[in-house]
Amino acid sequence: xxxxxxxxxxxxxxxxxxxxxxxxxxxxxxxxxxxxxxxxxxxxxxxxxxxxxxxxxxxxxxxxxxxxxxxxxxxxxxxxxxxxxxxxxxxxxxxxxxxxxxxxxxxxxxxxxxxxxxxxxxxxxxxxxxxxxxxxxxxxxxxxxxxxxxxxxxxxxxxxxxxxxxxxxxxxxxxxxxxxxxxxxxxxxxxxxxxxxxxxxxxxxxxxxxxxxxxxxxxxxxxxxxxxxxxxxxxxxxxxxxxxxxxxxxxxxxxxxxxxxxxxxxxxxxxxxxxxxxxxxxxxxxxxxxxxxxxxxxxxxxxxxxxxxxxxxxxxxxxxxxxxxxxxxxxxxxxxxxxxxxxxxxxxxxxxxxxxxxxxxxxxxxxxxxxxxxxxxxxxxxxxxxxxxxxxxxxxxxxxxxxxxxxxxxxxxxxxxxxxxxxxxxxxxxxxxxxxxxxxxxxxxxxxxxxxxxxxxxxxxxxxxxxxxxxxxxxxxxxxxxxxxxxxxxxxxxxxxxxxxx
Ligand code: SIN
Numbered sequence: 001x002x003x004x005x006x007x008x009x010x011x012x013x014x015x016x017x018x019x020x021x022x023x024x025x026x027x028x029x030x031x032x033x034x035x036x037x038x039x040x041x042x043x044x045x046x047x048x049x050x051x052x053x054x055x056x057x058x059x060x061x062x063x064x065x066x067x068x069x070x071x072x073x074x075x076x077x078x079x080x081x082x083x084x085x086x087x088x089x090x091x092x093x094x095x096x097x098x099x100x101x102x103x104x105x106x107x108x109x110x111x112x113x114x115x116x117x118x119x120x121x122x123x124x125x126x127x128x129x130x131x132x133x134x135x136x137x138x139x140x141x142x143x144x145x146x147x148x149x150x151x152x153x154x155x156x157x158x159x160x161x162x163x164x165x166x167x168x169x170x171x172x173x174x175x176x177x178x179x180x181x182x183x184x185x186x187x188x189x190x191x192x193x194x195x196x197x198x199x200x201x202x203x204x205x206x207x208x209x210x211x212x213x214x215x216x217x218x219x220x221x222x223x224x225x226x227x228x229x230x231x232x233x234x235x236x237x238x239x240x241x242x243x244x245x246x247x248x249x250x251x252x253x254x255x256x257x258x259x260x261x262x263x264x265x266x267x268x269x270x271x272x273x274x275x276x277x278x279x280x281x282x283x284x285x286x287x288x289x290x291x292x293x294x295x296x297x298x299x300x301x302x303x304x305x306x307x308x309x310x311x312x313x314x315x316x317x318x319x320x321x322x323x324x325x326x327x328x329x330x331x332x333x334x335x336x337x338x339x340x341x342x343x344x345x346x347x348x349x350x351x352x353x354x355x356x357x358x359x360x361x362x363x364x365x366x367x368x369x370x371x372x373x374x375x376x377x378x379x380x381x382x383x384x385x386x387x388x389x390x391x392x393x394x395x396x397x398x399x400x401x402x403x404x405x406x407x408x409x410x411x412x413x414x415x416x417x418x419x420x421x422x423x424x425x426x427x428x429x430x431x432x433x434x435x436x437x438x439x440x441x442x443x444x445x446x447x448x449x450x451x452x453x454x455x456x457x458x459x460x461x462x463x464x465x466x467x468x469x470x471x472x473x474x475x476x477x478x479x480x481x482x483x484x485x486x487x488x489x490x491x492x493x494x495x496x497x498x499x500x501x502x
Contacts, residue, residue, distance in 0.1 A: 071364020
């Protein structure tokens with residue numbers, strides 16, 4: 001087997017992976033591997049922005065308090081304090097690196113309001129914030145010595161010796177390669193593609209989670225999947241997102257009878273937490289009413305403030321200045337993931353995780369809007385500080401042969417069955433009966449799955465379903481109609497031990 005030695009391997013090239021690479025390059029050579037083109041990631045699709053307490057009337061304490069209340073009692077407060085406390089510095093760094101955030105006419109950073117924030121605190125670049133940040137980080141990476149980015153390189157398994165992570169086995173240029181390193185960072189994003197409706201990029205199949213679990217890493221909070229209320233109800237996965245910032249600017253949800261229904265569901269109406277808005281939409285849909293986002297009151301401002309959304313809608317023959325936009329909820333963010341401490345360390349020495357793949361405890365049971373790009377920036381930097389102190393553990397000899405990754409066939413009926421099962425039985429409204437049914441279907445599907453990516457997706461789907469079954473209450477993004485209220489006895493995180501063989 002081919003061996004490539006380096007100091008650090010980072011799996012994933014979104015905001016968390018690139019940030020970790022840029023800081024880690026000060027301490028050694030970095031190889032980033034990513035299974036598709038580097039820019040095909042959730043970061044580049046993120047529209048709304050980055051939350052940070054940089055406004056006049058804001059403070060990290062207020063940001064902390066909003067994050068904790070959105071998290072519905074399941075956050076790790078120490079981790080949230082770090083997140084909100086380090087946010088202003090992370091923004092300062094982005095500005096120094098060249099990110100073009102929008103400014104007001106009076107020269108202050110322009111701030112938008114999103115759901116469950118008590119004031120406007122979301123920095124943005126039009127409605128293309130993630131793409132702007134990704135472009136800047138990527139440019140900086142190209143100017144930084146000691147970082148190589150290998151696209152179309154698929155991580156298959158972690159290599160271990162005596163409980164230490166010693167590298168990654170990956171398919172690189174058609175050859176199985178052992179990237180041997182003193183530190184591995186999993187920053188492989190989320191798993192939205194396991195659901196029939198998602199806003200997530202096509203590579204978001206939960207590989208990082210599956211790899212870590214097989215290697216024995218502890219996972220947590222898997223039952224918490226965040227559904228975004230307003231994806232465009234046209235086309236196929238990934239569904240195009242209609243940013244929450246559109247509601248922040250005054251757009252309102254209406255049903256096919258023209259009623260503004262959100263005030264009947266929550267005092268914050270259209271800016272209620274995402275789980276509340278998503279369930280309200282599902283309720284309307286289940287009673288036979290279609291749901292639309294009416295942004296016509298914004299007038300011409302819509303096209304100026306949301307040029308990307310405007311262009312895309314026009315491409316679908318929808319004129320948002322004059323007609324309401326058809327919307328539906330869709331799986332948007334994996335809150336749970338690989339359990340880490342506040343430095344991104346897992347229970348395996350040498351294995352770190354950050355970004356959506358990791359569960360640092362900052363999101364609790366429900367992520368506050370625009371805290372995810374922030375998480376990638378803050379914890380991407382923190383993992384690099386741990387990498388700096390790691391020493392090489394001697395790798396074991398690797399097997400001469402290792403099965404390669406067979407490409408996922410988008411037309412595979414098992415993929416459709418997986419996505420339909422997860423959407424209809426492990427989606428926005430769950431119950432024990434549907435979850436049991438989903439468990440059985442997923443087990444049957446897994447029996448025949450040789451394809452590596454599909455196998456990972458099924459493994460992650462089974463872990464999520466079992467975590468949802470094992471939480472007999474409703475909290476944040478996890479709603480069970482058979483246990484519709486929160487139970488104080490369950491106000492804790494829910495750990496899943498890693499498995500040691502595939
Ligand atoms: C959005 O723009 O609505 C998405 C922002 C986020 O998911 O944090």
